[in-house]
Amino acid sequence: MTLGAVAVLASVLAVSCAGVVLLTEQALTADLDQAAALRARDVASLLPAGRLGTTVPGAGEESSFVQVIGPADQVVSASANVTGQGPVIPAPKDARQVTVTLDSSPLGSEPLRIVAVPVHLPSGPGWIYVGTSLVQLRTTMSTLILLFTTGLPLLMLIVAWTVWRTLGRALRPMEAIRAEASQIGHSDLARRVPVPPHNDEVGRLATTMNAMLDRLEASSRRQEQFIGDASHELRSPLTALRTQVGVALAHPDPEHTRDLLATIDQQTQRMAALIDSMLYLARTNRSPPGSLTDVDLDDLVLEEARRLRSIGGLRIHTAALAAARVRGSTVDLSRMLRNLGDNAHNHADSTITVALTTDNTTAELRIADDGSGIPPGDRERVFERFTRLDQARARSSSGGGTGLGLAIAQQIAHAHAGTITIDDGDRCRGAVFIIRLPLSAHHGP
Known part of the structure; x- marks a missing residue:
């Protein structure tokens, strides 16, 4: 039962943890994409006023960069940390926002997430590329995965120990009941199984078993008393018959033969009635009434x-x-x-x-x-x-x-x-x- 409980819980938690990791990564990536798209719009807002020079202002962070790409696929403007470098990706064919993930970038060997937003430049249609490093996101996901991979086995050990102890404590009274019941025989029906102090299922089981043993003991006593009483009742007429027959054999007297036969007939009728009654009681104890x-x-x-x-x-x-x-x-x-x-x-x-x-x-x-x-x-x-x-x-x-x-x-x-x-x-x-x-x-x- 412990292995089954742990296996089921481990399966559920494994699937749940995998779902949490996947959803968390998707949520963090979506936040990065949304922040990059907002930054691209901020850069695009500088174009109508002619305030965008060759260097994008306020975009010199080490974990991100901005590139403005003109119609001829040349870099019109860029953040200070990527000045002098060519476009990080070719211009998309469709004039709609796209996202691209790169394993390396102008910022170094770390992975990069690029959001490309179409924009209208004075020289024609162009693109604004906003690149964001995925190092922090990957670090966060690695920490989360490490937490799950180390915490899940520990949790399983705690659950296994708890279930084992709980089931052992719950089944210990049943083992005591089984051990006591195995010692109860036909000649020792006065013994009873131990009743746990708590009125739970096991306690009610023990109470029911003791009630059953009470009935069995009472039935056994009634049966023994019935056998003893029946033996006594049958012994009395049988003794009288043997005595009368013995006297008749020892002292034959033809004149008393009729009286002796009448007495024997009376005693045999009494024995027949007694045997018939006992057989009826024994038969109806085991079966319902006859044809209803x-x-x-x-x-x-x-x-x-x-x-x-x-x-x-x-x-x-x-x-x-x-x-x-x-x-x-x-x-x-x-x-x-x-x-x-x-x-x-x-x-x-x-x-x-x-x-x-x-x-x-x-x-x-x-x-x-x-x-x-x-x-x-x-x-x-x-x-x-x-x-x-x-x-x-x-x-x-x-x-x-x-x-x-x-x-x-x-x-x-x-x-x-x-x-x-x-x-x-x-x-x-x-x-x-x-x-x-x-x-x-x-x-x-």
């Missing part, structure tokens, strides 16, 4: 209400159901309603109430039970995996009995751009699960 279509949410609610009624033992109220069409997966939304329905059925004392309302953009589903309710401090924790507030109750074969039902319900709601919260039931009794989902663009009466 317009789903009539009210039809799915009525179907779930019929399922709960078929279980028996509770009153199911579905009087307040509005038509609501949402965009989503029918299978996933049905699973969410089933998990919430099983949770309400497991905790209700006598009644479950389901209500579905809509506004311009959102469908709101409320599933309430008249059970003991959920304490406010536990209303976030119940959505964590393998969480059971009532450890003493019997575990059913449904999703709620595994401690994964509400976690799955929340994950489905979030996957459909919705939310699920818990509110108090009527008269501070029971719990109310509130699910809000965005309505489909095709929702209508």
Whole structure:
């Protein structure tokens, strides 16, 4: 980056310096030509009054001279420093002002700039030559070129050193971040990259990387906890099965075979439900919901209400159901309603109430039970995996009995751009699960 910056700057400055030198030389030369032309006019002004003799008055400087050339190409008048010398250049063919540069002159070996101005003499048309030495101009240009040729490399060295130090200082925090990131492994996610004190791009990069490491660490902890909880949950029914089978093998009793098979069937159903829930969570963690279509949410609610009624033992109220069409997966939304329905059925004392309302953009589903309710401090924790507030109750074969039902319900709601919260039931009794989902663009009466 330093070499690139220096190369670009050197190219630009080289072209700029060359342009400055060229423009300066042109400007100085134009000034010399203008001064010579003015001097020629001053000499020409002496002709009508007859005041111009053989010697041009006031023109004896060492760096310039004047010659007045007659029609026969003879010197009519000249400055004192070139008296007795012939014309420095032949008379121009065109009667207009011309300029000529000579490498040597009557003044010596220095270069000379001559301005020839046409004039009308008493003897006919003639010319006034004004010559000016270019030594001072060439000296000025040499000094300017020397200044550029010595100053430009020095400037490049200063720029290179400045860019090198600046980039090194800017990239040093990135090297520290890279070195620290290379040491962070799967088993050491608690480490973080250093954050520079300045809130610049590198500082924001380090902050973003640390936030990513926070998420990775939290995800790793959740995964380890999930694996541990899953192992424990699977170990319990498996241990019970092995114990019962071991007892049956050690003490065969044909009379107890049916009871043993019924118990084994119950435990295998529980294990199957647990494995199915874990596979669903693992699958939806990596992919979006299944095929998305317009789903009539009210039809799915009525179907779930019929399922709960078929279980028996509770009153199911579905009087307040509005038509609501949402965009989503029918299978996933049905699973969410089933998990919430099983949770309400497991905790209700006598009644479950389901209500579905809509506004311009959102469908709101409320599933309430008249059970003991959920304490406010536990209303976030119940959505964590393998969480059971009532450890003493019997575990059913449904999703709620595994401690994964509400976690799955929340994950489905979030996957459909919705939310699920818990509110108090009527008269501070029971719990109310509130699910809000965005309505489909095709929702209508």
